[in-house]
Structure formats: C-alpha cells, structure tokens
Amino acid sequence: MRGLFRWSGKWWPGIIPLLILWGFAAWVSTAPLENDLSARSAAALKSAVLDRTKIAVDGRDVSLGAYAFSEEGRRDALALVAAVPGVRLVDDETRLVAEAKPFVWSAERDVVRVTLGGNAPLPAVKAKLSEAARSALKGVEVADQMALARGAPLRFEDAALLLIGQIGKLKDGKFTISDGDIALTGMARELGGRESLALALKDLPEGFKIASNEVKAPPYIFQAYKDPVAVTVTLSGSVPDENIHAVVVGAASRRFFNEKVVDNLKTSLGAPSGFVNAVVPALGALSRLSTGTLAVSDREIKLSGDALYDEAARQIQSGLAKDVPQGWQVKAEISVKPAAAPVDATVCQQLFSDLLGKARIRFETGRADIDRDSAGLLDRLVEIALRCPSANIEVAGHTDAEGEEAANQALSQKRAQAVVDYLVKAGLPADRFTAVGYGSTQPVASNDTGEGRAQNRRIDFLVR
Incomplete structure (x- = not known):
C-alpha cells in the first residue's frame, strides 16, 4: 500500500499541465465562435436605429447594450440578435433614449x-x-x-x-x-x-x-453728396422700389439744375414709413447748399454743408424739420459760405444771364406760387445780387401766348413780384428791385410748339 501511495503522489502533479492544455484548447475553440457571433449580431443590427450600441459575447450568450428611440425599436433590436444562428441567450441591457420635454x-x-x-x-x-x-x-x-x-x-x-x-x-x-x-x-x-x-x-x-x-434690420441708409468741384450730386444707399427710385432721381434732377446726378441707388426692402416724403424735402434743402452732405439713417436725417447766405442757413435749419413727416428727426449743421468778391453791374448782368440760361424759375401751373424745386436756383440768384450791392434790378415776368393777354400780363406781374418777395425775404433791400410783368409781348421762341411756349414762360433779371 505504501508503494501505491508513493506512485500516486508522483502522478498527481502530472495532471496539472493536462488541465491547462484542456482549458487552452477550450478557449481557442470558443474565441472564434464568440467573435463570429459578435460580428453577425452587429450585422443583424445594421437596419436597427440605435445609439451607443455595445455587444458582448460569452460563449453563445450575447449581451446587447444600446439606446433605442422607441419601445418598438428596442424590442426589434433584441429580436434581431436573438434570431442570429448560434445565439442561445440574449441579455437585455438596452435603454430608451431620454425624452425631451419640451423638445x-x-x-x-x-x-x-x-x-x-x-x-x-x-x-x-x-x-x-x-x-x-x-x-x-x-x-x-x-x-x-x-x-x-x-x-x-x-x-x-x-x-x-x-x-x-x-x-x-x-x-x-x-x-x-x-x-x-x-x-x-x-x-x-x-x-x-x-x-x-x-x-x-x-x-x-x-x-x-x-x-x-x-x-x-440693419439701418436703412440713403445718402446724397453735393460736390462743387466735380459739379455732381451722388445718390447712394437704398430706395424701397423702382417707382420711388424714379421719384427720388427725378426730384434730384429738377432741384440740382447745375450738377450731374450720379445714381448709385439700389432697391431694398425695409424702408421706414414716410421715406419718400422725407427724402425729397431733404434733397431740396441740400440743393440750397454750395456743398453739402445728406445722410438718412432709418428715421434720422443729418444735413451738413455751406449755405450761400445767412438767411438761407436759418431757413434750412428751421424749415426742414417742418417739411418731413412726423416722427422723423432732423439734425442740420449749416454754416455760411464766405461771401464772394463784389462785381460791377456788367459782370452782374452776365452772371444772371448765364445762370438763368441753365435753368428757369418754376411756378405752379397757372399760378404765381414758386415751385419748391426752384429754391436752389433762387438762392444762387440771391448770391449774385449780393455781389452787386449798388445795382438796381428789374425782375421781368413773361408768359406764353396761350389765353387772354390781360390774364397773361397779370400772371406775369404776380410771378415777377413773387420772385422779388423771395429776394427781399432773403435780406436784400426792397428798393433795389422792380417787378414788371410783360405777359406774352416779348417771346424768345415760337408759341406754335410746346417747347417754344415753355421757353417763353420765364423770369429775366435785368440790371439797370
């Protein structure tokens, strides 16, 4: 018996390597199976809509962890893995994605x-x-x-x-x-x-x-710059539509008789209410300056530059705020251009003739009310009159031949007087000016055409 026990003691240590070899063989044979089941489970879930998917395989048992977007989607994912050939058991570690309230x-x-x-x-x-x-x-x-x-x-x-x-x-x-x-x-x-x-x-x-x-919205900007050197008025910024575009450019063309209007405007939505009713009077004020800048930003108007004489500066500063729609703000910084050197009567007459050759004083149809488009021209005439302080000046009114002569003479007289009143209001002495109405008696063109009649309706300045 003692011999047998001694033999058994020698045998026992030999079985340990056998057990290790058996475990290694089992592991070697199981690992490919688990990898295969993991790959096939992942492939089965390609059609499932999941987040943060995790698959773990132990033998033929699969543990599925994932966040599903519905209860139905969660159950379907588990069923897809369970249907993979070779899977014995599916351990459910799935969850539903959290619900956001409100979303x-x-x-x-x-x-x-x-x-x-x-x-x-x-x-x-x-x-x-x-x-x-x-x-x-x-x-x-x-x-x-x-x-x-x-x-x-x-x-x-x-x-x-x-x-x-x-x-x-x-x-x-x-x-x-x-x-x-x-x-x-x-x-x-x-x-x-x-x-x-x-x-x-x-x-x-x-x-x-x-x-x-x-x-x-960003500020709605409209700008106009009067450049006496280039003799231009440049319009830039925005206008609401093509109709108002035409109105603004037309108003500038009438009021700036001596300058070329450069149109850089573009059409943009978002204009403040009353835009055109503010911009047109502001352009009229700019036309009365020798040089100046007009900047309109939303409902704020800024005008700066040099007026031609003291009274014009006062009129522009006080008048523009009254001319624009309610709710608009006006900031006018108007200085006065230094007075030009005096000239004799002959030069004075030439200056009047040259200026009135470029533009005509306009009146409302059939009336003696001066059109506001002519304010810039009238201020230029005042500036010339200030340069010849000793000259007496006749302001002559003329009409075309349409209508009765008596009515034409009366209208021409009233229009000449309206111009004299403007000059006097500007600060010139009333006794230097005489208003004379000539009716249709001194035409400068044929009254048979519309163009000719337009030339005959005029105001002349005559240095006496």
Whole structure:
C-alpha cells in the first residue's frame, strides 16, 4: 500500500499541465465562435436605429447594450440578435433614449460659425441637419452640439431644414424650435432680410408657428453728396422700389439744375414709413447748399454743408424739420459760405444771364406760387445780387401766348413780384428791385410748339 501511495503522489502533479492544455484548447475553440457571433449580431443590427450600441459575447450568450428611440425599436433590436444562428441567450441591457420635454432645437450664428444645439430625434436626422448647414453656408464653420432625444414634434425635420435654409440671412442671431413654437432673434445681414425671412417662413409645416420674431434690420441708409468741384450730386444707399427710385432721381434732377446726378441707388426692402416724403424735402434743402452732405439713417436725417447766405442757413435749419413727416428727426449743421468778391453791374448782368440760361424759375401751373424745386436756383440768384450791392434790378415776368393777354400780363406781374418777395425775404433791400410783368409781348421762341411756349414762360433779371 505504501508503494501505491508513493506512485500516486508522483502522478498527481502530472495532471496539472493536462488541465491547462484542456482549458487552452477550450478557449481557442470558443474565441472564434464568440467573435463570429459578435460580428453577425452587429450585422443583424445594421437596419436597427440605435445609439451607443455595445455587444458582448460569452460563449453563445450575447449581451446587447444600446439606446433605442422607441419601445418598438428596442424590442426589434433584441429580436434581431436573438434570431442570429448560434445565439442561445440574449441579455437585455438596452435603454430608451431620454425624452425631451419640451423638445428644443436651435441654430445660432455668430461672426465665425453656426452652432447647432438642442436635440435631434435620430442620428440620421442629426447628420442631415449638420450637412444642410454646411451646404447652406459654404465656408462657414458648423459646430454640431446636438444631443439625441425622443419627443420631437411631427415634421420636426422639415421645420429645422427650412430654418437652416434661412440662417444665411442673419448677420448674427438664433433660431429656436420649442415643440411647435419658433423664436427668431438677431440682426439681418442685409436690408430687407427681416422681411424676406418672414416671407420664407409663411409656409411652415403644419403644427409649427412663429411665436416671436425679434430679428432686427440693419439701418436703412440713403445718402446724397453735393460736390462743387466735380459739379455732381451722388445718390447712394437704398430706395424701397423702382417707382420711388424714379421719384427720388427725378426730384434730384429738377432741384440740382447745375450738377450731374450720379445714381448709385439700389432697391431694398425695409424702408421706414414716410421715406419718400422725407427724402425729397431733404434733397431740396441740400440743393440750397454750395456743398453739402445728406445722410438718412432709418428715421434720422443729418444735413451738413455751406449755405450761400445767412438767411438761407436759418431757413434750412428751421424749415426742414417742418417739411418731413412726423416722427422723423432732423439734425442740420449749416454754416455760411464766405461771401464772394463784389462785381460791377456788367459782370452782374452776365452772371444772371448765364445762370438763368441753365435753368428757369418754376411756378405752379397757372399760378404765381414758386415751385419748391426752384429754391436752389433762387438762392444762387440771391448770391449774385449780393455781389452787386449798388445795382438796381428789374425782375421781368413773361408768359406764353396761350389765353387772354390781360390774364397773361397779370400772371406775369404776380410771378415777377413773387420772385422779388423771395429776394427781399432773403435780406436784400426792397428798393433795389422792380417787378414788371410783360405777359406774352416779348417771346424768345415760337408759341406754335410746346417747347417754344415753355421757353417763353420765364423770369429775366435785368440790371439797370
């Protein structure tokens, strides 16, 4: 017996290597099986919509961890893995993606990037929104900070894509969806951007509405610069439409009789109420300056420059505020151009003739009321009269031959007197001027044509 025990003691240590070899063989044969089951389980889940999927295999048992976007999707994922040949048991470690209440999504733009935040309902939607932002704003960085959550309203994707398509209209700002409510904030990139944005969002998907729109428009700018050296008036900035464009350019062409009108205006939405009724009088005020700048920003008018004489400066400063619509602000900084050197009567007459050869004083049809378009011309006539302080001047009124002679003579007299009244109001002595009406007795062109009759309706200055 003792011999047998001694033999058994020698045998026992020899079985340990056998056990190790057996365990290694079992491991070697199991690892490929587990890897195969893991790969086939992952392939089976390709059609499933999951987030953060994890698959672990122990023998023929599969542990599935994932976040599903619905209870049905979660059950389907488990069934797909269970149906993989060779899988014996599926350990369910799946969860539902958290539900967002309210479901909030946002697109925010700053100077350098667009940030997509809040929640997206599915990974594919999340990727689609990011790609749409990159496509809409080529060259602009897109930061995807969206999380995944359940609870998106119906047609969320359509609403978010529509907003992303409009983000380029913002200089900076933010679009936010909260369930079905949409909030807009920021500054539009261009004039009319706010209105264009509102128009584009009129056809939101069903169930969505604009809860607030606080997108601001950039200042609506109109400018005019009178350059006495280049003898130009340059118009720049914006006008609301082509009709008002024509009105503004036409008003400038009538009032700036001696300057070339350079039209650099463009048509843009977003003009403040009363735009044309403010800009046209402001152009009239600018026409009375020897040099000057007009800047209109939203409902604020700034006019600066040199008037031709003291009374003109006072009239422009006090009169413009009365001429523009209520609610508009006027800031006028008007100085007076230094007086030109005196001239003798002969030079004075030549200056009057040259000036009235370029433009004619206009009156309302059939009346003696001076058209406001002629204010700049009248101020030039005042400036010349100031240069010949000792000269007596006859202001002669003429009409065409249409109508009765007596009526024409009376009208011409009244129009000549209206011009004298303007000169006197400007500060010139009344005893230097005589108003004479000649009716149609001194034509300078044929009364048989419209052009000829227009030339005959005139005011002449005669130095006596």
